[in-house]
Amino acid sequence: QQPVQSPQAVILREGEDAVINCSSSKALYSVHWYRQKHGEAPVFLMILLKGGEQKGHDKISASFNEKKQQSSLYLTASQLSYSGTYFCVDGGSNYKLTFGKGTLLTVNP
């Protein structure tokens, strides 16, 4: 089952913050986050495995709620290079990774 992302699109000015949400009707084994820039392949950002986990590097971080049904990706002090489509991915207990429909993030100067 495909995880549901919101919002579908967001437009920011450089330096602003954004939150992208991901939800599932069932507990996820793990949640992954990927970013895809226009015309390029998706690139892995991070994986969260445990309920209640928070993880991040630089100004991009993510959380996974206790029930493992919701995850959020936090982008702070956005940079132009953050522009792209962000995908939440259901990690799957059987190694089958199911991508959400994506959230298009546009950062303007």
Place this chain on the structure above:
Amino acid sequence: DTGVSQDPRHKITKRGQNVTFRCDPISEHNRLYWYRQTLGQGPEFLTYFQNEAQLEKSRLLSDRFSAERPKGSFSTLEIQHTEQGDSAMYLCASSPGKRGTGELFFGEGSRLTVL
């Protein structure tokens, strides 16, 4: 480490023709995935291999699609009797198969256009 490579990068074919895509994963990665992506959508799972074994195939895949990974190295994805609805980007990804990392390394993709 040269990354995941896919060939061809672009393929234009006429409806009804057969096409084959090749994927060379990162060496020593034992998991290999095929995804299909259309404009504005997320990658859609097609199938995946652990070494040479095909462990799961999407129910969305018709019998016209077949994938192989002989000897657990490169993989091929063949589409027989192509239809216009098959037009998409076909992405290959590999993974070292360690549960904790979970990272998929994607190739640049093979874009198929069916006329």
